[in-house]
Amino acid sequence: MRPLVYILCLAFLTLGCSKSSDDGVDEGQNPENPDGNPNQGAELAVNLVFPHKDGLCNLGTDITPTQSTVLFEWQASDIAENYTIVIEDLTTGTIIQAETTEDKVPVTINRATPHAWYVESSSGSKSEKSDTWKFFNAGPGVQTYAPFPAVLDAPAMALSISTASVTLQWTGSDVDDDIVGYDVYLGTSNNPSIHASDLTANELNVSVTSGTVYYWKIVTKDEVGNASDSDIFQFRVL
Template identity: 45%
Template structure:
């Protein structure tokens, strides 16, 4: 059953670093947000909430559209909530960066959610999060392992398809299955490779990850 995006008073310790990170509260992680205020047929206003971080001066809210991969930054000043107009039926991720009086900044955890849309009974999977090799890294061959993570509000992921190659928009499929890694992928020294993962659920909804790249030394 899907949960609303109501707040979590328990909080979290966030991303560590020089001080305490803001503890995210709402929208809840890996949920469908149904508490947004109607703007029009395609948009609603969602209030982001977090708990106060120690020694904080300013909060910056970052909201990423997981379809377009566009990230917007909002200056919330010293407030612990901020309202943003979002597209309906769209997955988002978000986090809060706290600027301390000492001048240091600390980032919270990153949460993700689906902003509710009309008539949706089965949500597409969240885009897979590519783990390794990390973006723009340099690695050694002659073979390596591709790793990622996947999630879906309905918990009905059917398969992952991996596209890999030297083209900036890879179209060669090298794997389809339920596991979240591919071992013994052959690579050539001096080449730059690109890869992405398309996640499909049992309802036929498919979502592509961003394209990652790495270079083989």
């Protein structure tokens, strides 16, 4: 009787040890990464380096009185195969795109003009977008710079809400760091009229009516009289 018990125990242990092979995963293999790819799960999005966020860029190579070539730089991703840099002229809305396999690229842009830029890195069919930075490209004879157009944070574009009031929120920035106030434009047309002026806070609670679509924007002003308009966002009250 005792030998039979030993045989049964050995058979049980043998079946238990062979489970990993039956599941199709070799010993020492990570089931979440069966190919053993050391780059799997690594960050694809890059961190921007230059031109600096909300800064003044005066290191470009002047091509003409109105244009200069700026070297855009970012931290390379270990798994990215190529990069697409997207630069927007915030005055005209013109978009420039350039592709590269390097972590830097020279691009000719307008001088004395605010810009926004980001980098989209790609690996195979996957792509990731970096943060978006704004900067002012220096120009001849410019003593002060207008604020950057405010970023509208909330409500998000085309959001539907079901409350009797909503808090408008935005973020302002300026090379000269001399913002003195914000004007809020709000209305039911896509060219809203002024609703509140000379605010120093970055938010405003407003009453709204159900069944209405609202449009809003922010005008940012500095202490020497410069001003800039944000995009126009809309939201729907259910």
